[in-house]
Amino acid sequence: MGCLSTWTFLLLLLGITKTFSQGTWRSIMGTSLRPNPAVYHNEDNYEWTTWFNVDHPGGKGDYEKLNAIRFYYRARVCEVPRALEARTTEWIPARSTGERVHADPAVGFWCVNDEQHFGRNCSNYAVRFLCPKEIVSDVEEVIWGPWSDWSLCPSQCDQVAIQHRSRSCKSNFKQCNGQTVEARSCQGPPCPRCELHCVMGKVNDECDGCMCQDHTVLGSVRSAGGLPAPGAAILRAGPRPKFFTVTDHNGHFQVPGICPDANTTLMIKLKNHAPLQVTVPLSTERTSVLLLKLERAKKLYVLKNPESKARREGQTAAFCCKVDGTPEPNQYEWFHNGTLLDRSQYQYDETLVLRNVSLDHIGEYYCRASNENGAIKSKAATLTVIGQKAPSCNPKPYSHLIRLPHDCIQNETNSIYYDVGRCPTSTCTGKLDNGIRCKDSVSYCCGISNMEEKEITCQGYQLPIMVVTQCGCKTCVDTKAIVRGRAIAADTGEPMRFGHIYMDGTRISRTGYKGTFSIQVPTNTERLVLTFVDNMQKFVNTTKVLPFNPKGGAVFYEIKLLRKKPAVIISSRETNKLDLGELEGQDPIAEIEIPPNAFYKENGEVFMGNVKASVTFLDPRDVSTAAAAQSDLNFIGDEGDTMPLRTYGMFSVDFRDEEGGESLNAGEVKVRLDAAQVKMPEHLKTMKLWSLNPDTGLWEEEGQFHAEKKQRGKREERTFLIGNMEIRERRLFNLDVPENRRCYVKVRAFRSERYMPSEQSEGVVMTLINMEPTPGFSTNPRAWGRFDSVITGPNGACLPAFCDEQKSDAYSAYIMANLGGEELDAVASSPKLNPNTIGVPQPYLNKLNYRRTDHDDPRIKKTAFSINVAKPRSNVAEEANGPVYSFDKLKECEEAPFSAAHFRFSRVEGDRYDYNTVPFNEDDPMSWTEDYLSWWPKPMEYRACYIKVKLNSVHELNVRSRNMGGTHPKTVGQLYGIRDTRSIRDMDQSTVSAVCLEFKCSGMLYDQDRVDRTLVKVMPQGSCKRDSVNSMLQEYLVNHLPLAVNNDTNEFTMLAPLDPLGHNYGIYTVTDQDPRTAKEIALGRCFDGTSDGTSRVMKSNEGVALTFTCGDKEVTRQSMFQQIQNSLGQATAGSARPSRGNRRQRVDSTVPRNSRRRSTRNSYTRAQTIG
Known part of the structure; x- marks a missing residue:
């Protein structure tokens, strides 16, 4: 009867279907039993605990397990609860919820989401337990808990060991009698049989070899x-x-x-x-x-960086990273916005796959590969994620102003600038499938989707222009990057004739007779490293890292080569010392000491005899040697980051057998660096020996230095840094220190001294030379320490530089700019600084100590400037907005608005004006637009055409070509563009001048469906009469109908020839993958009057197509034509370029060059949809 009362009482308390006290447990359903309120149990020996809620119903359900409760509240639950009660947090008993639940006082309470009705999850439950009161009882029963499982047998195979098990006493007040731990012997597993069979000998004891x-x-x-x-x-x-x-x-x-x-x-x-x-x-x-x-270990080197991508939400994106090295990388890690991604979650290796991307995935991704020798990081790629229904590109074009002729003032704005609009060239989603690939099969970029043709009414003529009205996602314009230039001696400018050019150990090109070269950058090239090798052994092998424009176009470099020092004869049996230092009147920076019998042949045999030793040293104390510095002075740090070096000198060593000329190596060579030549004491502890890897262009550590004192003379004791090395593989060696005080300097290049945002030039090579100041003379740098080059983009360039926050003049730098071999002008610093022109406000400008190179001597070129690279202080507001940025703010520097402080360069205004009806920026091939009126109808195949015109006149005159559609039904009578150029007086004949005038070539238009013979009008300024037309040109035009009418003797009209005729016709045609290159080559030929030569001097009587005789009366009033030429400049479509032959200043011209205001109005508008 007592047992029945107890069960009834427990059912009443629990409030659910069934409960089970000590011992077993089982599932209970959501049905209910009505407890009998008449049955009651005496509670004097029991009491309820507080309520517990240690879990929430998220995930799989609500689990109020006893072991979890004891973890948090050990002293608040007895060892053996008699019963439990469960209620929801809204105080509803578990039996009333209708949910399927489980309970056992010895285990706890739980509810599983998967066991509930469809669409329903468990409630949030709290539980309490019925426990005995803490009253000492004389009759308490002593209870042992159950034995644990036996521990694992620790025995090795075929051996015996001991295993254990334990139990605990469950009594509250009495001590249990007996053992708490038991032990027994156990037998280990049987040993595996050796399966190794030896063809020769016997198996060793470890069974891992014979x-x-x-x-x-x-x-x-x-x-x-x-x-x-x-x-x-x-x-x-x-x-x-x-x-x-x-x-x-x-x-x-x-x-x-x-x-x-x-x-x-x-x-x-x-x-x-x-x-x-x-x-x-x-x-x-x-x-x-x-x-x-053995072979030299190949340091890790990134062959392929991940590529930036754009995806819509829910799509898949893959990033790939390929790293080479010996040994190969054994681990890849991927980072998102600097945070390491969980490998177990993403299952990545050298490829990272992001599925079902969301806005949380937006950001930068890069990989880090590592092996036993180190690590390396890739460049970061950006993932852009766009909503399902959001436009892939901003349909509204951003503002892009071009300058109009001065007599085309817009009434609405009273301005000579007109907004033609521009679309960004950023990556967009396009029509991609959801496949997983490293590189998208089709590249999509934001571009022009709609344009309108407008006509601006100027004073006496109509000027058509195409205006962007809408942007959209288009297939990217296919472009090619080209690097060209010439390789010459650093001392005399002597060209390296017919030298070989290597990339990744493979010869890819050679220089010409004048040292010129042109290389198309291979697809997927991330870092262009070229080695120039002179077959005539005049120059040191030179490795250069050449930045290029990834958007396409050509970049020009002048490669300065060090001339090999004459060899001296030394004996291999004696100790030999060779000085490293080239500055007259100065002590050598270091010396090389070669012990006796240290020379070896390639096969390892010791060489005994006379050695021809040539040691060529690049001395950084001579500022003129900076341009001859090899590579970009970078190395890979322990964490895989690219780190900069500051050089104290580079040397190339060539040892050869005096008789046979065989190349020799040298071992156990010591390099002694004079510590007195290191002007920054902190560099003494970090100085190292480095060698250049010609394949990667990165420096690799060869050895450390240690200090050593040496007596020189009777009283003088000097400190030297001693380093040990081997000379092998004809590598270039370097005395360098890693430097971590780094900043970025923001610089922009412009097409004129107006410094307009829309007149910025891309593809300009910006160069910064870090200088070391002489102690006590901060403005008189004594040596250079680093040499960096960066290509300008649409937002300028950020040049790395050493800097210091505490001492503003600790580091100084020279900065210069070059475009196509032409040096650009820096902003003047005298007679006084103009912060608005320089682009940097005060007082930061004074702290930077800006000085153009002609500041103290106007006879010096004005193509560079120097500054103190003072690191911006974080607590000074006027230093937080450029032009110097701390090293961790590269992105802020690259994306800085035009209003932020920056330094400036500009091109000298040329005697040429270009106008395109469809705007095109020759600096940016991706700005090409599909339109029948495009001056360049086919991207990657830019064809430049020039006609040579001779003028019999005492004055230099302007000549215009007006280019219109001639035979194509889509363009007939419509303007392609205008070219205006001023003639150049002959150096020997004062009454003769000539001009090379560009015109639009005939040929296929952009759809490649039908040719158009361009209708070209050549119109000299003033009172001129056509004297003659080249007979061969005239014959060609007559034989290739239709023939243009030439009734007006003041001009010449022709339907441009389809064929590249050459100098015999006075027509010069060049096709190239870069528009600037095509024009430069064609102009050089036109100046020279030949089809294969080039000249920077106009030869007025050679290769002429047209001759005009003009009146002797001096022009005192600007014609409409001259006004346009003088005012428009080169900003119109980004296409104006001063030719090399037209760069000299004209001091004898009486024609005013200033710009004037003009008015505009839109007479009509024609809408056009692109694509």
């Missing part, structure tokens, strides 16, 4: 340069390499017991060398001899 006691392997190991390799480790290759021995001081080793069965593989490991595996050949002899030569 052993032949009567055989010995003898070997000799040499380093990459052929020198003995002491300390190389000899191991048996395999999943678990086994160490045998190391090589002695001669590089020799012996390993007994190795079987010559052609199955045993040895591995040789040496610092800075790639591991070498060699198989012991099959032999019946008692001794095998191995002669081994």
Whole structure:
């Protein structure tokens, strides 16, 4: 009866279907039993605990387990609860919820979401337990808890060990009698049988190889340069390499017991060398001899960086990273906005796949690859995520002003600038499938989707112009990047004739007779590293890292080469010292000491005899040598970041046998650096020896320096830094220190001195030379330390530079700009600074100490400026907005608005004016637009045409070409563009001048469907009469109908020839993948009057097409034509360029060059849809 009362009482308290006290448990359903209120149990010995709620119903359900409750509230629950009660947090008993739940006082309470009715989850429950009161009882029963499981047997195979189990006393007040721990012996698992079978010898005890006691392997190991390799480790290759021995001081080793069965593989490991595996050949002899030569370890190098992508929400994006090295990378890590991604979540290796992308995935991604020798990071790629229904590109074009002729003033704005609009060239989503690929099969960019043709009414003529009205996602314009230039001696300018150019160890091109070269950058090239090798042995092999414009177009470089020093004869049997220093009147920076018998042949044999030694040193104390510096002075740090170096000198060593001319290596060479030449004391502790990897253009550490005092003379004691090295592989060596005080300097280039935002030039090579100031004379730099170049984009360039926050003049720098071999002008600093013109406000400008190179001497060129690179202070507002940015703010520097402080360069205004009806920026090939009126109808095939005109006149005159559609039904009678150029007076004939005038070439239009013979009108300014037309040109035009009417003798009209005629016709045509290059080459030929030569001097009587005679009366009033030429400049469509031959200043012209205001109005508008 007492048992029945107890059950009834517990059912009443629990409030759910069934409860079970001590012992077992089982599931209970959502049905209910009405408890009998008449049955009651005496509660004097029991009491309820507080309510517990340690879990929430998210995830799989609500679990109020006893072990979890005891974890948080150990002292508040008894060891053996008698019952439990569960209610929701809204105080509804569990039986009333209709949910399927489970309960056991010994386990707890739980509710599983998957067991509920469809669409319903568990409620949030709280529980309490019924526990005995803490009253000492004389009759309390002593209870042991259950035994635990036996512990795992720790025995090795076929051996005996001891395992344990334990129990605990469950009594509250009495101590239990008996043992709490038991032990027993256990037998380990049976040992696996050795499955290895040896063809020769017997299996060793470890069962990981065969052993032949009567055989010995003898070997000799040499380093990459052929020198003995002491300390190389000899191991048996395999999943678990086994160490045998190391090589002695001669590089020799012996390993007994190795079987010559052609199955045993040895591995040789040496610092800075790639591991070498060699198989012991099959032999019946008692001794095998191995002669081994190691290869230099290849540092990790990024072959392929991840590419930026745009995706819509829900799509898939993949980023790929390819890194090469020896050994290969054994680990890849991916980072999102600087945070390491969880490998277990993304399952990445060298490829990172992001599925079902969302806005949370927006940001930058880069990889870091590593092996036992180090790590390297890739460049960051940006992922743009766009909503499902959001436009892929902003349909509204942003403002882009072009300058109009001065007599075309807009009434609405009273301005001579007109907004033609422009679309960004950013990546957009396009029509991509959801496939996983490293590179999208089709590249999509934001571009022009709609244009309107408008006509601006000026004074006496109509000017048509195409205006962008809408942007959209289009297929990107296919472009090619080109690097061209010339390789010349740094001292005399002598060209390196017919030299070889290497990339990744493969010859890809050669220089011409004048040292010129042109290279199309291979697709997917991330870093262009070229090595120039002189076959005539006049110049040092030179490795250059050449920035290029990834958007396409050509960049021009002048490669300065160091001339090899004449060789001196030294004896290999004696100690030889060679000085490193080229500055007259100054002590050498360092010296090389070569001990006796240190020269080796390529096969490792010691060389005895006379050596022809040539040591060429690039001395940074001579500022003129900065342009000859090799590579970009960077190395890869321990964490994989690209870090800068500051040089104290570079040297190239060439050792050869005096008789046979065989190249020699040298070991155990010491380099002694004079500590007095290091003007920054903190650099003494970080100085290292480096060598240049010609394939990657990165510097690799060769060794450390240590200080040593040496007596020089009777009283003088000097400190030297001593470093040890081997000379091999004809590498360039460097005395450098890593430098972490870095900043960025913002610089922009412009097409004129108006410094308008819309007149910025892209593709300009900006160069910054870091200088070291002489102590006490901060404005008189004594040596350069680093050389960096960056290509300008649409928002200028950010140049890396060393800087210091505490001392503003600790570092100074020279900055210069070059476009196509032409040096651009910096803003003047005298007679006084003009912050508005320079682009930097005060007082920061004074702190930077801006000085143009002609500041103190007007006879010096004005193509560079110097500044103190003062790091901006974070608590000073006027230094927070450029032009100097701290190193961690590169993105802010690159994206800085035009209003932010920056330094400026400008081009000298040329005697030429270009106007295109369809605007096109020749600096940016991606700005090309599909339109029948495009001056350049086919991207990547830019064809430039010029006609040479001779003028018999005492004055230099302007000549115009007006170019219209001639035979194509889509363009007939419509204007392509205008070209105006001023003639250049002959140097020998004062009454003769000539002009090379561009006109639009005939040929296919953009749809490549039908040719158009361009109708070209050549119109000299003033009172001129056509004297003659080249007879061959006239014959060609007559034979290639239709023939244009030429009734007006003041001008010449023709339907431009389809063929590239050449100098015999006075027509000059060049096709190139870059518009600027095509024009430069064609102009050079036109100036020279030949089809294959070039000249910067106009030859008035050579290769002429037209001759005009003009009146002697001096022009005193600007004609309409001249007004346009003088006012428009080159800003109109980004296409104006001063030619090399037109760059000299004209001091004898009486024609005013100032701009005047003019009015505009739109007479009609024609809408056009692109694509």
